[in-house]
Amino acid sequence: MKLYNYFRSSASWRVRIGLAMKGLDYDYIPIHLAKNEQFAEPFANQQVSHLVPALVLDDGRWLSQSMAILEYLDETHPEPPLLPRDPVARAQVRALAQDIGCDIHPVNNLRVLRYLKNDLGHPQDEVDRWYRHWVATGLAIVEQRLAGTAGQFGFGDTPGLADCLLVPQVYNAQRFDCPLEAYPTVMRVNAACLALPAFANTHPSVCPDAA
Amino acid sequence: MKLYNYFRSSASWRVRIGLAMKGLDYDYIPIHLAKNEQFAEPFANQQVSHLVPALVLDDGRWLSQSMAILEYLDETHPEPPLLPRDPVARAQVRALAQDIGCDIHPVNNLRVLRYLKNDLGHPQDEVDRWYRHWVATGLAIVEQRLAGTAGQFGFGDTPGLADCLLVPQVYNAQRFDCPLEAYPTVMRVNAACLALPAFANTHPSVCPDAA
Incomplete structure (x- = not known):
């Protein structure tokens, strides 16, 4: 997996935490927001919101929205769980x-x-x-x-x-x-x-x- | 169940749709936002964000945040599903x-x-x-x-x-x-x-x- 993110973006950090909790490796691809790299290709074309983070799966599909990505990680890698059972x-x-x-x-x-x-x-x-x-x-x-x-x-x-x-x-x-x-x-x-x-x-x- | 909500609140409407899709009955309790009823008791004391909607379960527990409520409805009443399986x-x-x-x-x-x-x-x-x-x-x-x-x-x-x-x-x-x-x-x-x-x-x- 590849994570397009920015060190200071709090939404990016959420996903970094989730990936680390699940013990998952990924390529860290920085998008420098203050330098407006979110509007440059190839990121801008794939991530139409121009927001970080975006998680690119090994099959090339792009996932966006940090909370949706965290739920995806929890569903595909259930241990340790990010959500209780009840x-x-x-x-x-x-x-x-x-x-x-x-x-x-x-x-x-x-x-x-x-x-x-x-x-x-x-x-x-x-x-x-x-x-x-x-x-x-x-x-x-x-x-x-x-x-x-x-x-x-x-x-x-x-x-x-x-x-x-x-x-x-x-x-x-x-x-x-x-x-x-x-x-x-x-x-x-x-x-x-x-x-x-x-x-x-x-x-x-x-x-x-x-x- | 009771739904505290406001007719014009889009977050409220989301939950009304979800409840209707699941075929669930509920008491409709209006909170008139323009009249600031969200700051009045008993709502304000239970819903600390003063935001609508809030869903009160039959056991008296309060649920907040419309997307969290919709996921709850989907988990407790799986048919028809609000989310695909993949x-x-x-x-x-x-x-x-x-x-x-x-x-x-x-x-x-x-x-x-x-x-x-x-x-x-x-x-x-x-x-x-x-x-x-x-x-x-x-x-x-x-x-x-x-x-x-x-x-x-x-x-x-x-x-x-x-x-x-x-x-x-x-x-x-x-x-x-x-x-x-x-x-x-x-x-x-x-x-x-x-x-x-x-x-x-x-x-x-x-x-x-x-x-």
Whole structure:
């Protein structure tokens, strides 16, 4: 498999974590978003959204959307599982993942920040305030949800899908100097994850394309 | 089961479609977003995100996030399936759903539009332009993806998860007068879905709380 991704992209990191948890090897193909490589061929032609990550299977088929890719990895390589077995528990884990993957990240994605700055003319400090507002709103929700689900990790004592999204989101928040002391459970889970090789060894700072 | 939802909320409609496809009965509990009922008890205390929909199971447990709820319905009531059986096909359907559920809808959600207007001071015409920009960007991607997946419906000739998201998104786009002629496959699939009872009988216009 090949993973088209970018070291700092949190959606990319989610998939790197999932691949590492499953013990799967892949070719790391960097797409430098700040240099607009997402609009260059061959990536742009295959990944019509111009978003990373994209996972290319050995038969050449392209998969997109990080949460869909993680579910694919879980279905095709069931051990260790990214989701619990009970349907309600699975729904809770997926909801946690989507609290981040739908309600925090897309609103703060690079293309949205660029639109605020370039099309709507907001100065950087207003763009940063926007970013921090949605992180604060979203992590407050995640913190409350974790009160009902967290053990050592986001759902119980086994790392899984929710953690694949939580850790990259915290990394992003830290990059944008978001205050995080109001989310002690989020930060405790984050620290527990980062102690695991699947998270530590895929951290943006150790990626081949890290600046 | 009880479904807390709002007739015009596209995320709510997704779940109404799923429940109807599975032939499941539920109590319809309206939460009027424009009247800020999402911040009132008992909803606000249980649904910490203050977002609709929420599905309350017969044992009293609350499920949130429309795509997580749809997966739950599919796992607990497998027929008719919302997802195909092949893992790659499942990933493609989920990616289509997330192209809408992650990359279009959250950026145009009510709370984001309110922030643009109330916090950043944009007049309504700029808010509308924002809305149409992300619909145009997102549906262009969906249109291209459908070229590889669509039959009569979004993925092949069986309605499923992707359609549960596509139809409410088109409805939203029409409400905001977004031009849609550039997305003929999207509109063809939308029309095919609306001919089915699961879609027609859950349409916002026939909901109990429709204005």
